[in-house]
Amino acid sequence: MAGNGNSGRPAKPAVLHLLDGNKGKKAFGALMDDLTSPSVPVQAPPMPDCLTDDAVAEWERLVPDLILLGLISKLDMMALATYCEAVADWKRFRRRIADANASQEGAADKGDIQVFKTGATQISVWRQLANDAEKRANAAGAMFGFSPMARRNLKVAPPQGDLFPNEQRDAANKYFS
Template sequence: MAGNANSGRHAKPAIVHVLTGNKSKLPAHKLQDEMQASPLPVEVPAPPDWLDDDACAEWERVGPDLVLLGLVTRLDRQALAQYCEAVSDYRRWTLKIQRLNDELEGRGDVMTYRTGAKDLSIWRKLRNDAERRADAAGAKFGFSPLARRNLRAQLQAPQGELFPNEQKEIAQKYF
């Protein structure tokens, strides 16, 4: 059975096409119309009240840049909150590991059981989990080099006229 309307990849927003150089060759006027007819204004939403100080600082750090890129609206509050909370957790667990390593001679990273078996400490596991969460949530906004690679604006010189002036009117009838 063939797919339905939900099959396949999701369509990219017009801003992503523009930032990646419009590799799909969509008409420029359609992309411009879609970007200008955005149903929601580009703005940083208010941070949720449950974010801690580190998460709020991250919110304030990345918010203006997301507005400049046109990648955030008030509907993106939860995704941005997930990213900021994960960054805050990552910082908290990193500082905890550093403190334990200083106090306990390197035992903040590795836990030794009574049997002699060694494993990553719970603090390192929590830090690794926060790192994965921050990477996954940040990729939605292009916060890693790999995610940003596809959002990088490609500065290219304009192509110029495809047809000489006398053929331009004829080409406009059919294209």
């Protein structure tokens, strides 16, 4: 077998084909369809009722912008819930670390470092949990383009100034500037 779907160079987004003058002579209608019609309808997924308060706040912060940018469908509930819970966990663990650091001024055992009776030290459990939550948030957030490298692979037309309504342009500027 010569390869699979991941073999070779990733496909160039339609907007780049058009900006480069369509050197590959792709059908103009197909390129425009690729730009204007999402493969799945843009719609907010139902919010799971098991999310923590911080996760609900993150969900409510992100969903309107993801809808405006056309990056979400009702199929994305699990991916978005995973991201929101990971962010909520990270915030909770970072608060625990900050509280431990503030309450133990001058003590050897701080929120970031755990000191044993023998004098041995290691990264505290709270720091390990925060690091794990950060990794989970980064992995789930990459699905929505929440990192510069992940945004490269998104099929989103770049913001084009006044061609976008103001709210769409403002949402795009938050993430793509």
